[in-house]
Structures are given as C-alpha cells and as structure tokens.
Amino acid sequence: MNNLMSDGFGLMLLGMGFVFTFLCLLIVSTTYMSKLINRYFPEAAPVAKKPMAAPTAGASSASASATDPKIAAAITAAIHQHRNR
Amino acid sequence: MNNLMSDGFGLMLLGMGFVFTFLCLLIVSTTYMSKLINRYFPEAAPVAKKPMAAPTAGASSASASATDPKIAAAITAAIHQHRNR
Amino acid sequence: MNNLMSDGFGLMLLGMGFVFTFLCLLIVSTTYMSKLINRYFPEAAPVAKKPMAAPTAGASSASASATDPKIAAAITAAIHQHRNR
Amino acid sequence: MEQKLLNLYHDTGIYQLEFGQAIMIVVGLLLIFLAIKKGFEPLLLLPIGIGAVLVNIPGAGFMAAPVYDAAGHMVSPGGLQYYIYHGGIETGLFPLIIFMGVGAMTDFGPMLANPKTLLLGAAAQFGIFATVIGAVLLGAAGIMDFTLADAAAIGIIGGADGPTAIFVASRLAPELLGAIAVAAYSYMALVPLIQPPIMRALTTHEERSIKMEQLRHVTKAEKIIFPIVVTILVAMFLPSAAPLLGMFCFGNLMRECGVVDRLSDTAQNALINIVTIFLGLGVGSKLSSEAFLNIETLGILSLGLVAFSIGTAAGVLMAKVMNKFSSTPINPLIGAAGVSAVPMAARVANKVGLEANKQNFLLMHAMGPNVAGVIGSAVAAGVMLSYVGG
Amino acid sequence: MEQKLLNLYHDTGIYQLEFGQAIMIVVGLLLIFLAIKKGFEPLLLLPIGIGAVLVNIPGAGFMAAPVYDAAGHMVSPGGLQYYIYHGGIETGLFPLIIFMGVGAMTDFGPMLANPKTLLLGAAAQFGIFATVIGAVLLGAAGIMDFTLADAAAIGIIGGADGPTAIFVASRLAPELLGAIAVAAYSYMALVPLIQPPIMRALTTHEERSIKMEQLRHVTKAEKIIFPIVVTILVAMFLPSAAPLLGMFCFGNLMRECGVVDRLSDTAQNALINIVTIFLGLGVGSKLSSEAFLNIETLGILSLGLVAFSIGTAAGVLMAKVMNKFSSTPINPLIGAAGVSAVPMAARVANKVGLEANKQNFLLMHAMGPNVAGVIGSAVAAGVMLSYVGG
Amino acid sequence: MEQKLLNLYHDTGIYQLEFGQAIMIVVGLLLIFLAIKKGFEPLLLLPIGIGAVLVNIPGAGFMAAPVYDAAGHMVSPGGLQYYIYHGGIETGLFPLIIFMGVGAMTDFGPMLANPKTLLLGAAAQFGIFATVIGAVLLGAAGIMDFTLADAAAIGIIGGADGPTAIFVASRLAPELLGAIAVAAYSYMALVPLIQPPIMRALTTHEERSIKMEQLRHVTKAEKIIFPIVVTILVAMFLPSAAPLLGMFCFGNLMRECGVVDRLSDTAQNALINIVTIFLGLGVGSKLSSEAFLNIETLGILSLGLVAFSIGTAAGVLMAKVMNKFSSTPINPLIGAAGVSAVPMAARVANKVGLEANKQNFLLMHAMGPNVAGVIGSAVAAGVMLSYVGG
Numbered sequence A, B, C: 001m002n003n004l005m006s007d008g009f010g011l012m013l014l015g016m017g018f019v020f021t022f023l024c025l026l027i028v029s030t031t032y033m034s035k036l037i038n039r040y041f042p043e044a045a046p047v048a049k050k051p052m053a054a055p056t057a058g059a060s061s062a063s064a065s066a067t068d069p070k071i072a073a074a075i076t077a078a079i080h081q082h083r084n085r
Numbered sequence D, E, F: 001m002e003q004k005l006l007n008l009y010h011d012t013g014i015y016q017l018e019f020g021q022a023i024m025i026v027v028g029l030l031l032i033f034l035a036i037k038k039g040f041e042p043l044l045l046l047p048i049g050i051g052a053v054l055v056n057i058p059g060a061g062f063m064a065a066p067v068y069d070a071a072g073h074m075v076s077p078g079g080l081q082y083y084i085y086h087g088g089i090e091t092g093l094f095p096l097i098i099f100m101g102v103g104a105m106t107d108f109g110p111m112l113a114n115p116k117t118l119l120l121g122a123a124a125q126f127g128i129f130a131t132v133i134g135a136v137l138l139g140a141a142g143i144m145d146f147t148l149a150d151a152a153a154i155g156i157i158g159g160a161d162g163p164t165a166i167f168v169a170s171r172l173a174p175e176l177l178g179a180i181a182v183a184a185y186s187y188m189a190l191v192p193l194i195q196p197p198i199m200r201a202l203t204t205h206e207e208r209s210i211k212m213e214q215l216r217h218v219t220k221a222e223k224i225i226f227p228i229v230v231t232i233l234v235a236m237f238l239p240s241a242a243p244l245l246g247m248f249c250f251g252n253l254m255r256e257c258g259v260v261d262r263l264s265d266t267a268q269n270a271l272i273n274i275v276t277i278f279l280g281l282g283v284g285s286k287l288s289s290e291a292f293l294n295i296e297t298l299g300i301l302s303l304g305l306v307a308f309s310i311g312t313a314a315g316v317l318m319a320k321v322m323n324k325f326s327s328t329p330i331n332p333l334i335g336a337a338g339v340s341a342v343p344m345a346a347r348v349a350n351k352v353g354l355e356a357n358k359q360n361f362l363l364m365h366a367m368g369p370n371v372a373g374v375i376g377s378a379v380a381a382g383v384m385l386s387y388v389g390g
C-alpha cells in the first residue's frame, strides 16, 4: 500500500524531473545546433531533391520535361488533393 | 458410404436452406433499414468528406484551392486512368 | 590450409566456367527465341493493355473518356514526375 | 574438384528433374499463357503459374522447411513459398485481407435499390451444393477418394469467388487447394463462354428483352448502415461465416463511411496488390505433381464446370419465377449474375440482354445479384465450415 | 441430420451469445458511430470498433489460438486477430512503425524556430504523472485493483499520443490495453471540447490576445540535423525511450533529408495505412467483456479525462510563467498545445486565440509546443518503462 | 527512491556505453552522412546507418530476443530489429522481394537487341571469383580468419548487386553480413569514382571513341518470353540460383506482360519501399562492434574494392576482345557496365564515352551488359551456394 504510493510519487518526481531535464537539454542542444549551422553553413544550397533512383536497379530517370506552369500548378494541386483524399 | 451420401444431402438441404433463410432475412432487414433511414434521416447532408488527418500527427491539411473546373475534370480523369492502369 | 586454397581455386574455375556457360547458353537461347518470335509472330498486335479488373471484385472499369491530348500529355508528365519524386 | 563438379551436376535440374515435376512446370507455363494471352484472371493466374513453376524446380527449395538446432538457432532457412504458404494461406490471413479489399471495392448501391435481387444471389448457390452431391457420389461410388470435407471444398468452386474458395479449401482440404484455386479462377475467367449458352437455353427471346425499371437513388446513410447490418446478422446467425463476411463488411464500411478514405484507398490498392502477389505464389506452391497429377484433379475440374453451369441455371430459373410473381418486371438474365464472378457475370448478363434488345441495358440491374452472390457464397462457406468442421 | 441442424443452431450467435459479449458489440458499434458520425479519430476508432465487434462474436474464433500436433503440423489455424495481436501489438512492432510514419509526417520547423516552446511540451506531461498518482491512490485505497505498472500505463493517456499509449500499455499492462487505447483516442478527439474551458479559465482576455512575433526561417540543414541530435541525446540519457523516439526520428530524417523521398512517401502513406488497419483490429481484440466491462475501465476513462485536463492546465500555466520572464511575448494559449494531440491541440489554441483577437493567428506558434509534446510524452514513456520495468 | 534514481542512471547510455558501441554509433552516423550529403545509395545506406545507431544504443534492446514462459506466453517482447532480422533477412525473404521489385523495374530491351553483350556481364563476374581467391589467400596465410564460405560471401561484393550480396551473405556468412552489405552499397555508390581511371587505363582514345550501331527494335513478345526462358534455363541448369533469378524474372514478367500492371506497380513502389526500409534496419542490426570492429572488416572493405576494380577491368578487356572478333563495332567502355550497379555503371560508360567523342552516346548500349551483370552475379551466387553449401 504505502509502498505503491511512494512508488507513485517517486515515479512522478523522477518522471517530471527527467522530462524537464531532457527537454531543457534539447533546448540547449537545438539552440546551439542552429547557431552552429547558421554560422558555418548559412543556408548552403539546401540538399537538392534528386530524382529517385531505385535500389540497385534500372527503372526511372528521364525526369519529365517542362510543362505549361499554369497547367502544372493545377495538376500539382489536383494530385495533392487526390493524394490526401 | 451411405453415411457420406446422407451427409452430402444433409449439407445440401441445410446449406441451401440456410443460404435462403439468411438472404431472405437480409432482404427484410435491408428493406426495413432503407425505409427507416429514408423516413427519419432523408438524405440528411451526407457525411462530408473531411480532409484526412494523419493518425495523431501533423502533416497535411491545407486543402487545395479551387482550380479551373475544366482542367480539374481532365486531371481527375487522367489520375483515375493512371490509378487503374 | 592447402585445402582452403584448392577449394578457392576450384570455386573460381567452376564459377567462371558456369557463369560463362550459362550466359552463352542464354545468348543462344535468346537469339533463337528472337528469331522464332520475329518470324512466326512478327509484332502481332502487342498484347493490349486492358483496364485492370480487381481480383474477383466490382470496383472500377468505366475507362475514362478522351481528354484534350495536350492537357493529357501535361498531366501524364506531371504524374510521372510526381511518382518518381 | 571432380567431386565438386559432379556435385554441381547432381544439383542441376536436368539430373534431378522428375517426370511429374516437368509436367507441373508445363502446367505452370500453361497458366501463365492463359493469363497473359487469353486474359484469364491474370492478377491471380500469373502469380499462381509462376508459383507452380518455381515450386517444381528440383533442388531450388522453394517449399523447404527451415531447420533449427536444439538451441533454436536457424541452421538453414526455409524457402520463400514455405513462409508464404504457412504464414498467409494456412492461417487464412491472405484470403481474409483480400476479402477486405474486395469489400472496399464493392458498391452495394444497386443491390440496396432492389433488395429482392438477393434471392438470385441465394439461388445461384445451388451450384455449390449440387456439386457437393456430385463429389459425394464420386466418393461414395469409390471412383475418387473424396471425403465430405473434400466435397464441400470442391463445391465452393461453384461460388465463383476466388478468396472464398481458397479460404474454405485451406481449412477443409488443403491438399486439394491448388486444383480448387486453379479451377475457381479458370472458370471465373470462362464466365463469358460458359454462361451465355445456358442463359439462352433457359429463356425465350421475349424474356431476354424485358426492360427493367430504373433503380432508385440509394442514400449514403443506407450504404453506411448496410455492412453493419450484415455483420450483426452474421454474428447472430452464422458465426462461422464471420471471418469472411466480417472482413468484407469492414472493407465496405471503410469505403462508404467517407472518413477513412486513406485506409480504404490502401485496402483497395497497395495492400490487396501485395497480398495478391503472395497469395498467388502461395497457391502455386500447392501445385506439386503429387497433389495435382491424379484422377481427383480431373474430378475437381469437371465438377467445377458442373457447379458453374448449375449455379447459372438456378439463378436464371429463380429470376423467371420471381418475374412471374413480381409487380415490377425482372429480366431472367440477371439471375445468371448471382453466381458472383464480379463484375464479369454482370457484364455477360448485359451483353446477352443487348443481343435480344439493343436498348436493354441490364448492367446495373445485374450488379445487385452479382454482389449478392458474393454474400451468398460466403454464407454457404460458413455453413460448410460449421457443418463439416462441427 | 437433426443432430447437424442442432449443431448448427448451437453454433449460432443467438444460442451462444453471452450478455457481456452483446454489450461489447454495442460498445464496438458505439465507437463506429463516434468515428463516422462525430469524426472521433476515425482512422483508429473505426478499425478498433470493428475489431471489438468481431472479437465478441461467439464462435467466430477471431482470437482463437492455432493448434499444432506433436509433429508441428497445424491442426486448426488461429483467428485473424490472434495473429494480428500477437504478431504486431504484443511485439510492439505496429506502434513503432506508426511512430515512424508519424515522424515522416511531422514538421519540426516551428519548434526549431522557437526552441524554448519545448518547455511547454515538458510542462504538459504533468498530466501524465498526476494521473499516475490518481491511479495509485485508487489502487492504494483498494477501490480499484491497479498496480504501479497499471497506473503508469493509465497515466500515459495524458500524453495524448495514441501509438505511445499503445506501446506503453502493451508492455506494462496488456490486459488494460483496450480501455487505454479507447480512452486515449477518444480524448484526443475530444480536445476541442475539453481544452477551451480550461484555457479560458486560466487566462485573462489580455493574455489570450497577446500577439507573438513571426517565426524565423528554419534552414533545411537544421531540420536534417535535429532528428539526429534527438536520437543521440536519447541514446545517451534515456535508452528506454529509444524504440519510440528512434523510430520517430528515423521517419523524420527520411522526410527532411530529401534523398529518400520514395521511402518517406511510403512511410507516410501505404505503410502507415496498412499498419493502422491492423493496429485497430488488434487493439479491438482486447475489447473483450472480461477485460473491459469492469470498474477499472470506469477508472481509466475518468483518470484519462483528468490527465488531459491537468496536462492542458499545466501547459497553460507554464506558458504564463514563461511569458513573465521571456523577452518576446508568449501567448499562454499555446501552452495547451503541449499535450500533443497533433495537430488538433494547435488548432484549438489558434481558435481560442482568434476569439480573443480577430487578428491573432497562433497556429504556427502552437505547432512548436504541439510537436514538443510528442517528444515529451515519449520521454515520459521511457522513464516509466525504465522505472517500472527496471 | 535514491535506488530508483540510481537504477535510472544505470539505465542511461552514458553509464552503459561501451567504447565499441560509441564507435559503431559514429560509423552509423558516417553512413547517414554519406547517404545524405554524398548521395551514396541513400535508399539503403540511410536505413542501414540508422539501424547501426539504434542497435548500438546500450539498453535500448533493439536486438533483444523475446522471452516466453514455459506455457508459451510472452514474458518480454523482442526488439524491433530482432524481429526484422530474423523474420526478413535470416529467412532470405526481404532480398528476394526486393529482387522481384528490381525485376519489375528492369528493361531487358537493350540486352535483347544485342544478346552478345551477355558475355560482358559474364566477364565482369571475374571480379567476384578473383576476390574469393584473395580472401582465401588471406585466410590460408592466417592473416584473417576466413573460411571458404566467408570468402565466397565476400567475393559477391564484386557482383555490385546489393540484394544478391545480402542474400548470399545471409546464407553463407551471417556474421559478416553487416560489413559485406556496407561494402557492397558503398562501392556501388563509388562506381563513378572507381571505374573511370580503370576504363581509361585499359583503352585507347580511339577505342573509347568507337560508335556503335543503333539497337534494333525489340518486340513486346520477346520481352515477355525472355524472363520465362531464363527461368526455365535456371531450373534446368542451376536450381540454387532459382530463388534469386526466379523472383527477378517474376517481377520482370509482371512488368512486361501488360495484364497485371497494378501488381507490377505495387512491386516497384509500395512493396519494394516497405521492404527496403526494413531491410536497411535489419542489415544495420548486424553492425555491432563485435561483428564489425575487427581486422576482417578491413579485409572485406579492401577486397571489395579489389573485386570492383578487377570486375571492371575484366569487363573492359572482354569487350576489347569481342570488338576484335565482332562484325559490328563494340566500344570497350560498355564492358565496364557488366559489373551491374544498374544504372550507375551504364551512365559512367556513357560519360567516359562522351569525353572521348562528344557525339558518342553509349547509354543504351551499356544497359545491355549492365542488366546482364545482374543475371551474371545471380548465377555466380547460385554456383557459390551450391559449391559451398553442397
């Protein structure tokens, strides 16, 4: 009984303590990471989206040629809608 | 031998009997269901298609804006064709 | 030791031998196959793409009607691009 | 070294190939030919054919069981088809997942608009049970070695529903699974050849020309409630049919409810396709020479044809009877669609109807009995599992 | 023959149905109703509801264990939900795969733009641990039969994160899994009803009107490195949270890295959809009358509601404190989003903010604490697994 | 309480982390870096890298085996990677499914237009067997502890085909699987760096400028029959290669037959993507410090590089010989594509050809040997499995 209760309070203390510790640590790390990145690699040409190559195999490539941008926009919207349907 | 045959006929009788009974029951239930629904909930604004939310997670939304309906129709047809290819 | 080495050389001999034998066999078979096909079934109306029927079930069909070919081309390109993204 | 060369030779198919295996490879190639060139239910018969070829390659070990040592560590892995068959078919998982996908593809609208067409889906199941009698007779006469379980599994071919046939066969007669599945899908593909003569023989030109009234509009709410009603009725009256019909109705509910379209979409596409590939390979694994090259297979193929024909006839005759008593006209041709084989049988009814009357479009009317046939054969399957297993 | 007819009758649901099963079928139907008609997390509650109906059909055998003979051959196959539950939920595979997919759907941009909102995601986890105390009190007082493991599993409902709750419950209190999952998803769906009164009660109109500064642009590189940083910190400080957060970060890395879009796309669509269907059926299998129809379930549902409310309050109060000490203004409403329930809780914060000030768009600001809440509850889950299991 | 705090500390990575694990986490991060930043086969190396990080987190239990009590109930569940590795890699299922998908992505047209390029795909496999000799020498000299099975598995790296390498390694040398897979994918990614110097060294400018005749049109029928022919030849002459080549041809047949496009589409997308994610995590699970941080790994990496180089050279030299005896001109550069690494090696041949002659487009000509290399290394794999296993 008493044991269960003390275990419960222990879990609460430890749990909240750990959650705060960990997320504070994450704040520090994240802030530091962002500073580092933005100082030394300032938006250095973001990793370009490459056309996907299949694992090991032929397929694909032949990245499609340009199409009328207005139609393309419409299509993209439609596909997106369709995908999220 | 005889046993196998009598079992076979038993299965036929029971089977056809049950299939008819069950499907008749379904006719009654369905008819009754339709009447009930159409009396008490006459085409009450059919459950709208909501934009899909991911299980628990962010993602998505931003339901696409309107596009020229003619182009949209063409696209829908194309996607449908593509999907069923 | 010696055993391992002789096994290794055995594997090499047998392996390269078999790879060449098999691929030569394949050259012969393929060449012969192509000749046979092109003599007796000269590009006989290639198996048409049928609209996919679902395994056993209703669904689908209603193969989409014709759409403006220019738009259709744009769409196809867009879908292809999208698929390979 | 010469020893190793000899080993390699002893490993080759040429050295090991038995006559039965060679025949079964040819059978597999025949299925592939029918699938590709004749368009016989290619989604299933192509993987089944490949599966039959692969499982009969001597020494390739596609059906090899894995070997474990005493400590539970794997000594040698099993073959691909071993894992597929025992993981997905013996357990019944694959047919049930496919049935869910089929449910997600099925529109019950036409049936809900005209519920009495359910009777046609019931009548056409007569083919199933007549075939059971046929198999029992062959067994009782000592011509073939069929038990009641075998007879029941063979009869289900007449249900014209692939996943149902595989599910029942895997539970009642696993050793006949290969032949039963091949028969079921082959005859489903042959619907446009098998049905029309029977339909024409049993109907007059006037009957075939009957025009039916346009179907009423079916509301969204009806379509959503219907699968739930079916599930509850099955739960109350035939729990042994609940795996099949429960999953079917689950799929259909996902389709109709409108709030889980992404799940419905996946059930109809990626998931059913993945499972179809593996189901085919797994069914093909049962096309071994011992299981297939015997007199029983001939019996199964013949009885399957009988089942289809009787089912078609029973559906048409039932529709003629209903036409007599119904206030609205019923074209007897739509009775043939009660065997299921969705949507092929409905298209056949439409085509034969158009022959008699250029203005007579029966497709939507035939879809009612067509999907009713799916329910009907699942119910028949439930009775069989309960009767034979119980 | 009469014997067989009697057997068939004895097989029916009507004959076998126990009162508890009937109730649980009704509970299942209620979940389906909530999913479809009320839009309560339908992607999960619909499959869970169907799963609850199916598992309670007497004689249908959805949870039947397979039977093998001494030689290892299958005598009778197991039920669908048996394989799903033991294969995907008991093992923890399904929640982890879903967490990977959720990671692939999550944009950490708003959180990276304002990392101190992570504190809000921490504060809101107080709901979890306060609930643990509540459950422990009920257990210690002898009112309900909860162990520490049960209390921990119940508390995690307050994390407002479905897969986390299922993962923790499957490890700490499998017999409570059904009730916990239902509570978690139901309350997540009720966020728009539960949170606003609490938010309004704890804030003044002026506080709710606070406008926040626009978020800075977050670079691609930051987004790519972030999941790696989280993984390393978890590895160093809380390995017991590594399964959940490791898979979450893996999914997020696939999303952000830009070189494996086809994998990311599959993780977000086909794969998560397939697993969601099966996860739902598997969770539903735990909704048996013995496990669900007891006083403990009432406790779980009540405590879950308490957990949500306390979590919301803790988040709002923390935001008020932070607003006091922060150089830039912080609207306390975004603290409520710290419970996770992505993206619902963030939308609620936005809506309540708009009520106070028509020009106040908090959505993006609330997304930071919202995704921080996911990390926060996964960390809390790790602590629990370590503390209770260790 | 202090005890619990101490427990929690003892559970942390900081307390438990061994040096080897730290190194392996760094190796995992390095693979992730190469995948994202350098574009090294990211579809595989990213999941492998993550898998390596996760499996080396002390106490996270990603490779923990499940524990069952005497009655067969689960006491503690296994880790995610345990299930993936033992379910999909040890059994060989994942590489075979991927090979099926690769087959569905492969166009044999260019090879069928010029079948003698199959010889180039054969010659390039010399890299495999030369490497076997290298490994055997290291083993016989006592420098490294390689058995014949190890040597064979290492040699297959030279096949430049990921799934084949993983399949062979999982059967012949599972403890080396991690290093072999990493080497195979890394070198495949390095093809544009490794091959050109070798190609230039072995050819004159005139040879590199050779223009080849345009390929003839290949009919649909040829493309459909070809995978069937390969399957039959494999069945007859090398059943041990049937799992790999049978699934490859199955995939290709689905692609070309035109009647099962929805299956082919799923095999190329959803299915291969799902399996790729899990294959990567599973391979990563073998990157433990005991298995990876030893002298043998250095040997594997070096020998793999040798294998690639020798394979490239053998292909080029074979093409030079063929050019001498052929009626139509053959550019020796396309011989380098025989190592497989589809389609990278063919692109490299094209690029080096363009350097010598701005008008010389070799891409389609190089695709023939390129896909022939896939068949060649699968055949070599079959010989090894038969020779070493038999």
Ligand code: NA
Residues within 6 Å of the ligand: D158, D159, D160, D161, D338, D339, D340, D341, D373, D374, D375, D376, D377, D378
């Ligand atoms: Na039927």
Ligand code: NA
Residues within 6 Å of the ligand: E158, E159, E160, E161, E338, E339, E340, E341, E373, E374, E375, E376, E377, E378
């Ligand atoms: Na949370």
Ligand code: NA
Residues within 6 Å of the ligand: F158, F159, F160, F161, F338, F339, F340, F341, F373, F374, F375, F376, F377, F378
């Ligand atoms: Na190769």
